Amino acid sequence: MEMVKYTPFFLLCIILIVSLVVGMLTRRQDSGGYGIQVRSIGHASIGAAIASNWMSAASFLGIAGVFFLNGYFAFAYILGWTGGYVLLLVLMGSQLRRFGKYTAPDFVEARYESPVARVFSAVITIVISVIYCVAQYKGLGLIFAWMFGIDYTQALVFGILITLVYLLIAGALRAARNQQVHYLILILSFVIPLMLIAKKLGYNWLVPQFSYGSALKDLPAQISNDYLFPWTFGSPYEWIALCFTLMVGTAGLPHVLSRFYTVPNNRDARWGVVWGLFFIGLLYWSAPAFGAFAQNWLVRSGTVLDPEAARAIADIIVIKVAEWVGLNEIFVSILAIGGVMAAISTITGLLVSGAGAISYDIYYRLVNPNANERHLLLVAKVSTLLLAGLVLVIAVNPPGLIAQITAVAFALAGNTLFPVFLLGIWWDRTNKYGAIAGMTVGTIVTFAPLLVGHLFPMLRAILPPTSSALIGAPLVILTMIFVSRFTPPPAEHVRRFLVDKVHSP
Amino acid sequence: MPQADEQPASRREDLRVNFFRPRAGFMRKEVTIIWITLIAWATMTFGMPIHLALTHTDPAATLAEVPYIFGIPAYFWFSGQFLILWFIFLCFFFNVLIDWLTTSSRKRR
8 A cells, every 4th residue: 555645635735725715815806796706807817717717637637648648649639628719719709698698508598498408408517517527536536546545436535525525615615716826826736847857857848848849759769650640549530520529519518608708898708718728728738748758757767558557547647757757746746736626626616517507407497496595505505415426426437538538528518519509699590499409419429429339339430439529510500400490480589689689799 | 688579570671690691791791700710720720630641641651751840740749839829829810800890890880
């Protein structure tokens, strides 16, 4: 059994307490409710909030892991998760804000005037939250297992307890998250150790984002070629399908869309995206370097990992490589804490939004319309516990790498919510029948390869579970157009609202 | 959102919202800007992998033939570094044009 690492644990406690205190101060400065900042802040500040909201364990831990295993193929994740912001900005950002509905179910009900479509979209939102949470918990479990020298399952339970306690205390203190401070903690805890790793290995430490290329070139020819050649670890179709899926998934992800409403006006939201992409880019320019330096160290030290062992440590390779090169314990701890903070902040956000969808969109709208606020709060708390329990059950046997699990959530968003938003905004003729049919087809396309893919290998090849939206999203859009064409059009006031409000300056 | 469907007959004439057949005026100009941005986005993002897939299938030959930037193959640098910058530029470009369009449309109104 491994030793408990006290330094990261104490640092983690300090960081969590500091973030709660900063959160309380942030709450006092804000005049708006629901933890949404409404005071006027600069575009860079909005961008930092977008980046902070975006950075999860998938970005902090997952990308480096995929690069460590699959080299160039990891760029499909990086470009998918950044290029999606372009799609979101140009196709939907301003229009959704003018529409004025803050959640996916609210938008669906207002646009399509259908309680069924609303509940359907709420269920999809909850499923996306659960899948996303599984990936985050895997990261949390691996880091706590490393930190305390305990079994992964025990670490997972500990991680769930920590997040629930953090959520409880933050709720009791009404502490809002200071997004800018959070971003600063994450990016510094990622980049500074990376620079030190580059220095230890003798590469340019000022810009490790560039010098990792030299680390790859220094590998033996066969390994170097595998990492540099684009199609060693996946075909062009797989690369393009994954990249496209993550792009449309990003543009359809509920918690990404909600960022457009947490700033004072439309223009600020648009310009915030430019800064947000830059801040996210800082992380994504750096992440592959961890994987490259890890491979470089393995070759130098003569360590040979079999594929299974490499896969087992891939998701915490950012921490492992810092340990391998002999970085000071403080800096290794800082990396681990960055990963924990990224996972915890994402999990708490997802659990709260998932529980909100259950209590309001399902319980209040379907089961008990007479429920009062106190009753709904109780339902939300119970839902949070149930969701955490469900996530625990799935995360005990994680079905893939952190980035791969997260990609399935993006595939679901890209196959369902993205087409519903897109056509809802850009084609007045889309109606509730089309939306329901589209979400049904999108759900089938997303889960069929996972559920029956082993029976039909061809299906899995055409629709890889992480990359199904290349075919799925266009198919859903065609389904929505076809069904809407043969069913009655939406009400006139909806179409007039689109013309007068959504598509006017 | 307004609930009343009762509108004068003259206003019922054109409620069309269609990305491929945008209404004249603000929407048509906005869609033109979107198309330009989307084409620039798609060409650069998917153009390189499609070009690589069509022209390079042998790892050793590929790595011997392609140009290098910062010690790594150009396509590698293009995907890992440049395209993120390109996305930032596209968002910047789009915002500048939309700001201009919004201001000029509001003045006209």
